[in-house]
Amino acid sequence: MAKESKITDLLAADLTVINVGLEGFAIDLHAQNVDVVHVDWSPPAGGNVKLAALLSKLGS
Amino acid sequence: MLAADPVLVDVIPASVAIPDLGDRMILHAGPPIDWPRMCGPMRGAIAGIAVFEGWADDLETAEQMAADGAFTFAPNHHYDAVGPMTGMTTISQPLMVVENRAFGNRAYCAINEGLGKVMRFGGNDAEVLARLGWLRDVLGPAMGTALRDMGGIELKPLIARGLSMGDEMHQRNVACSGLVLRALAPVMAKTSRDTAALAEALGFIGANDQFHLNIAMAMGKAIMDPVRNIEGSTVVTAMSRNGTDFGIRVSGTGDQWFIAPVEMPQGLYFAGFTEQDANPDMGDSTIVETIGLGGFAMGASPAVAGFVGAGSAADAALFTRTMGEIAVGENPEWTIPALDYLGVPTGIDIRLVVETGIAPTINTGIAHREPGIGQVGAGVVKAPMACFEQALVGIAKELGIE
Amino acid sequence: MTGVVINRVRGGFYMDSVALMRFSRTIVSLDGVEDAALMMGTPANKEIMENAGLLASDGVTAEAGDLLIGVRTTDQAAGDAALVEIDRLLDQPSRSAGEGESWSPRTIRAAVQAYPSSNFALISVPGDFAAAEARKALRRGLHVMIFSDNVAIEDEVSLKQEARERGLLMMGPDCGTAIINGTPIAFANNVRRGGVGIVGASGTGIQEVSCLISRRGGGISQAIGVGGRDLKQEVGGISTLMALDALDVDPATDHIVVISKPPAAEVATTVIARAEACTKPVTICFIGGDARPSSGNVTYANTLKSAAEAARGGRAFGFFSFVESALPSGRHRVRGLYSGGTLAAEAQIVFLQSDLSVASNVPVPGALSLSDAEDAHVFLDLGDDDYTRGRPHPMIDPAVRFEPLAEALHDPAVGIILVDVVIGHGAHPDPAGQLVDMISATAGDNRPVIIASVTGTDEDPQSHAAQVSILRNAGVIVAPSNADAALAALNVLGESSG
Numbered sequence: 030m031a032k033e034s035k036i037t038d039l040l041a042a043d044l045t046v047i048n049v050g051l052e053g054f055a056i057d058l059h060a061q062n063v064d065v066v067h068v069d070w071s072p073p074a075g076g077n078v079k080l081a082a083l084l085s086k087l088g089s
Numbered sequence: 090m091l092a093a094d095p096v097l098v099d100v101i102p103a104s105v106a107i108p109d110l111g112d113r114m115i116l117h118a119g120p121p122i123d124w125p126r127m128c129g130p131m132r133g134a135i136a137g138i139a140v141f142e143g144w145a146d147d148l149e150t151a152e153q154m155a156a157d158g159a160f161t162f163a164p165n166h167h168y169d170a171v172g173p174m175t176g177m178t179t180i181s182q183p184l185m186v187v188e189n190r191a192f193g194n195r196a197y198c199a200i201n202e203g204l205g206k207v208m209r210f211g212g213n214d215a216e217v218l219a220r221l222g223w224l225r226d227v228l229g230p231a232m233g234t235a236l237r238d239m240g241g242i243e244l245k246p247l248i249a250r251g252l253s254m255g256d257e258m259h260q261r262n263v264a265c266s267g268l269v270l271r272a273l274a275p276v277m278a279k280t281s282r283d284t285a286a287l288a289e290a291l292g293f294i295g296a297n298d299q300f301h302l303n304i305a306m307a308m309g310k311a312i313m314d315p316v317r318n319i320e321g322s323t324v325v326t327a328m329s330r331n332g333t334d335f336g337i338r339v340s341g342t343g344d345q346w347f348i349a350p351v352e353m354p355q356g357l358y359f360a361g362f363t364e365q366d367a368n369p370d371m372g373d374s375t376i377v378e379t380i381g382l383g384g385f386a387m388g389a390s391p392a393v394a395g396f397v398g399a400g401s402a403a404d405a406a407l408f409t410r411t412m413g414e415i416a417v418g419e420n421p422e423w424t425i426p427a428l429d430y431l432g433v434p435t436g437i438d439i440r441l442v443v444e445t446g447i448a449p450t451i452n453t454g455i456a457h458r459e460p461g462i463g464q465v466g467a468g469v470v471k472a473p474m475a476c477f478e479q480a481l482v483g484i485a486k487e488l489g490i491e
Numbered sequence: 492m493t494g495v496v497i498n499r500v501r502g503g504f505y506m507d508s509v510a511l512m513r514f515s516r517t518i519v520s521l522d523g524v525e526d527a528a529l530m531m532g533t534p535a536n537k538e539i540m541e542n543a544g545l546l547a548s549d550g551v552t553a554e555a556g557d558l559l560i561g562v563r564t565t566d567q568a569a570g571d572a573a574l575v576e577i578d579r580l581l582d583q584p585s586r587s588a589g590e591g592e593s594w595s596p597r598t599i600r601a602a603v604q605a606y607p608s609s610n611f612a613l614i615s616v617p618g619d620f621a622a623a624e625a626r627k628a629l630r631r632g633l634h635v636m637i638f639s640d641n642v643a644i645e646d647e648v649s650l651k652q653e654a655r656e657r658g659l660l661m662m663g664p665d666c667g668t669a670i671i672n673g674t675p676i677a678f679a680n681n682v683r684r685g686g687v688g689i690v691g692a693s694g695t696g697i698q699e700v701s702c703l704i705s706r707r708g709g710g711i712s713q714a715i716g717v718g719g720r721d722l723k724q725e726v727g728g729i730s731t732l733m734a735l736d737a738l739d740v741d742p743a744t745d746h747i748v749v750i751s752k753p754p755a756a757e758v759a760t761t762v763i764a765r766a767e768a769c770t771k772p773v774t775i776c777f778i779g780g781d782a783r784p785s786s787g788n789v790t791y792a793n794t795l796k797s798a799a800e801a802a803r804g805g806r807a808f809g810f811f812s813f814v815e816s817a818l819p820s821g822r823h824r825v826r827g828l829y830s831g832g833t834l835a836a837e838a839q840i841v842f843l844q845s846d847l848s849v850a851s852n853v854p855v856p857g858a859l860s861l862s863d864a865e866d867a868h869v870f871l872d873l874g875d876d877d878y879t880r881g882r883p884h885p886m887i888d889p890a891v892r893f894e895p896l897a898e899a900l901h902d903p904a905v906g907i908i909l910v911d912v913v914i915g916h917g918a919h920p921d922p923a924g925q926l927v928d929m930i931s932a933t934a935g936d937n938r939p940v941i942i943a944s945v946t947g948t949d950e951d952p953q954s955h956a957a958q959v960s961i962l963r964n965a966g967v968i969v970a971p972s973n974a975d976a977a978l979a980a981l982n983v984l985g986e987s988s989g
Binding site: 035036039040041042044045047048049050051053057058061063066068069070071074075076078081085 | 502503504505507508509510532554555556557595596597598599601602603605606608609610611612613614615616617620623624628633634638639657658659660671672674675676677713733736737740741743916917
Binding site: 071073074075077080081083084086087088 | 445474
C-alpha cells in the first residue's frame with residue numbers, strides 16, 4: 030500500500046536531513062557522514078505574531 | 090510571466106503612444122507624489138522638461154508654475170510607461186515601444202540619455218535640453234524606422250545572451266547594449282539617408298554602456314502588466330521609487346500602491362564623492378528586479394558585485410540564491426551559467442518576503458542630491474519591508490481574511 | 492534586589508538556544524555582572540527573567556520571535572560593557588562564513604528546492620514555532636522529527652493526523668532520540684545493528700534499552716521515537732500505531748519493543764490490540780505499569796532492563812556483584828539525581844518493588860510527591876520542566892547537576908546518591924569526568940556512597956568502557972544498568988541494616 034511504503038522506504042533509506050534549529054545536531058550528523066543541510070532559520074515575519082498569523086491563513 | 094514574448098518594435102512620440110498624455114502633464118518615476126515632497130533632482134528635471142516642452146520660458150518660472158499647481162503630475166506606471174531615475178515623460182518625448190506579443194500589451198520608456206549631466210539625474214541646462222531635442226528629432230525617428238523595417242528585436246533571447254556575458258541588466262548592460270547596437274546598426278544604415286546623422290546616432294548608442302537599461306525597463310513593464318489583477322495573487326507587479334517614497338504594487342490588489350520611505354543605498358562612491366552627496370533611491374528601474382534581473386541576477390555578474398560594493402565575486406552568487414527564497418520560481422529561459430544554469434528567481438511573492446524577512450535586493454545607481462550633477466556611485470539597496478507588510482494586510486483584506 | 496538591570500531587544504533574531512545559554516554563561520563571568528540571560532521573548536521566558544530580577548521595562552514588550560537580553564550589574568558601566576560584549580558575540584560571523592561564503596537556505600522551502608532528494612526534517616526551533624515548521628516539512632513530503640517541547644497539544648494532534656493522512660512519520664514533539672536505518676539522530680547511541688525494533692515515547696528509555704541490548708550481543712534495527720505525549724488520550728497513540736505498522740513489515744526487524752509511561756487506558760487497549768495483531772514478538776514496557784501475564788506474541792516488562800532481557804529472548808542479564816560499601820553512619824536515605832526522566836522512573840519502580848517508600852518530582856504510581864516526602868527516598872528528574880526553565884537540560888550541560896549534587900553530598904541524612912550518566916550523540920563529551928570533578932570539588936569526609944550506571948556503548952564517542960573507568964577510579968560504584976544501580980543501592984541499604 031502506498032502509504033505504508035513511504036515509511037518502509039524511509040526505514041531502508043539513506044537519510045537526507047534538513048535541520049531546522051540547533052546547529053549542533055547538523056554538525057553531529059555531518060560528522061557521521063549523513064547528508065544534512067542546516068537551515069539558517071529565524072522566526073517568520075521577524076517575530077511579529079499578527080503578520081505570522083496572516084501568513085498562515087494566506088497559505089504560505 | 091514566463092509566457093511573455095517582449096519585442097522592441099518601435100520608437101514613437103509620447104503623445105501617440107499615450108493618448109491620455111496631454112498639455113502640462115508630466116509623468117515621473119515612482120509612486121504618486123506632489124511637488125512639496127519631491128527631491129532636488131526630481132524638481133530640477135520637472136523644471137527642465139517644462140521648459141523643453143515650451144510650457145515655461147525659463148527654469149525659475151517653471152519651478153514657480155510647478156509650486157502653483159500648473160502641471161499635472163502622475164506616475165509613469167499609470168500610463169503604461171517607466172522611466173529611470175527622475176523618469177520624465179511628456180508629450181513630445183520619443184518613447185521606445187516594447188510589445189508583449191503573447192498578450193498584446195505595450196509598454197514605453199524614453200531613450201537613455203547617456204551618463205553625466207542628463208535629465209534623469211535632474212540636469213536641465215541648455216546642453217541637456219538640446220540633447221533631448223536631438224533624441225526627439227534625430228535618434229528617436231531613426232531607431233523607429235529601423236525597428237519597423239526589421240520587424241523588431243526579440244528581447245528574451247537577447248537577455249539570455251546578456252546573462253551569459255556578464256550583464257545583470259540594471260547596473261551592467263554593456264553586453265546587451267552591444268547586442269542591440271549589432272542588431273540595429275545595419276538596419277539603421279540601410280534606412281538612413283544622412284551619413285553624418287547616422288554616424289552621430291550609432292556613436293551615441295555605442296558610447297553608452299547603459300543604453301539597454303531603458304529597453305530592459307520597458308520590457309519589464311511589458312512582461313509584468315498582464316500579471317496584474319489576478320485575484321488572490323501575491324506576486325509583485327511593480328516596484329518603483331521617486332526619490333522620497335518606495336512603492337510596490339501586487340497582483341491581487343490591482344493598482345493600489347503600498348508605500349514607505351526609500352532606504353539609502355549601501356555602496357561605493359566615485360572619486361570625490363561620499364554618502365553626504367547621495368540622493369535617496371529613485372527611479373522605475375526596479376521593474377528590472379521585479380522580473381528577476383538586476384540584483385536578483387547578480388550571480389551572472391560578479392563584476393557588478395565589486396562595483397556596487399556587495400562584496401567579492403563569490404558573494405554575487407549568494408545574492409541570487411537569497412533572492413530565490415522570496416521568488417515563486419526560476420526562469421528556465423534566463424539562466425546563469427556560473428550557477429550551474431540556475432534560472433533567475435522569478436515572481437516576487439510578498440508572503441515569502443514577509444515570512445523570511447528577506448527584502449528584494451536592488452542594484453542601483455546613486456545620484457547626486459543636487460540636480461544635474463549625475464551619478465556619484467552605485468550600490469545595493471533593499472526594498473522597504475513595510476511595503477510588503479502593508480501589502481500582506483491589503484491582500485488579506487481583499488480576500489476577506491482578518 | 493540591588494543592581495542595575497538593563498534590557499535590549501533584537502527583533503526577529505534567532506540564535507540556537509544552546510549557543511545562547513553558552514553566551515549567557517560567558518556574560519555572567521564578566522566583571523560586575525551579577526546575572527544575565529539571553530532568551531526568546533515568550534511569556535514564559537519573560538516570567539523566568541522577571542523572577543530572576545532580569546526584566547526591565549524595555550524588555551516587557553518583547554515578543555516570542557524577538558531575542559530578549561537581560562543583564563543585571565553592579566553599576567551602569569559594567570552593564571554597558573556587558574552589552575558591548577553581547578553584541579560582539581551575537582554578531583560574530585556564523586560558522587559557515589568565510590571566503591566565498593557558502594549559502595545556507597533560510598527556509599525549509601528553499602532547502603527542499605536546493606536539495607530535492609531530502610527525506611527527513613529535524614526540527615528544534617523554539618516550541619512556539621515548531622508546529623508551523625513541521626507542517627511545512629510534512630507538506631513537502633518529508634518525514635519529521637520534532638525535538639522541541641512546549642508545543643501545544645492541539646498542534647501535536649493535528650500534525651500527527653496530517654502525517655498519518657500523508658503516510659509520513661511524525662516523531663514528537665518532545666522527541667529526543669531516534670535511530671533510522673542505523674543512523675543515530677539527536678540524542679542516540681552507536682549501537683549494533685540487529686533485529687530489535689524499538690518504538691519509544693521516551694528518549695532515555697530508548698537509549699537505555701538499545702544500549703543494554705547492544706552490549707549484550709544483540710542489535711537494533713530501528714528506534715522510532717514518538718514523543719512524550721503520544722500515548723495520552725488526546726493524541727491516541729497515532730505515531731505509536733504507525734510505527735508498529737511499519738516495524739511489523741520491516742524486513743530488518745524480528746522483535747518489537749514498545750516503551751512508554753503507562754498510557755491512558757483506552758490508548759493502552761488500542762496499542763495492545765495492535766501488538767497482538769503483529770506477526771512478530773512484541774515486548775511492551777509500560778514503565779511502572781501493572782504486571783501483566785504474556786499473551787500470545789506479547790510479553791510485558793515493567794522496567795527497561797527486563798524489557799531488554801525480553802528482547803534478548805528472555806535470558807536474564809545476571810546479577811551485578813560488587814564490592815559492597817558501608818553506609819556512612821547515621822545516613823540511610825537515598826537521593827537519586829537523574830538527567831533522564833525514564834531512568835528516574837525505573838529507579839523508583841525498583842525501590843517500590845521492595846516495598847520502600849519513594850518520593851519524586853515525577854512520581855510513578857505508588858510514589859509520593861515531593862511535598863509529602865518526609866522520610867522517603869527521593870528521586871529527582873533534573874530534566875523536568877521545573878528544573879530546566881531558563882537552564883540547559885542536564886544531558887546537554889551536566890553542570891546543572893552541580894547544585895543538587897552538592898546539596899545531596901552535604902545532606903546529613905543522605906547515605907547513597909544514585910546518578911545516571913548518559914553518553915552518545917548529543918551528550919557532553921565527558922559526563923563522567925565532569926561528575927567526578929563535581930564530586931571531588933564538594934565532597935567532604937564521610938561522604939555518601941555514590942552509585943552510577945552509564946547508558947551507552949563502547950562505540951559511542953565517549954566510550955562506555957572509558958566512562959566506567961573514570962567513575963570507578965574515583966570510587967563510584969558503577970552498575971551495568973540503571974535498574975542494577977537501583978538494586979545495588981537496595982543492597983547497600985540492606986547491608987547496613989544488619
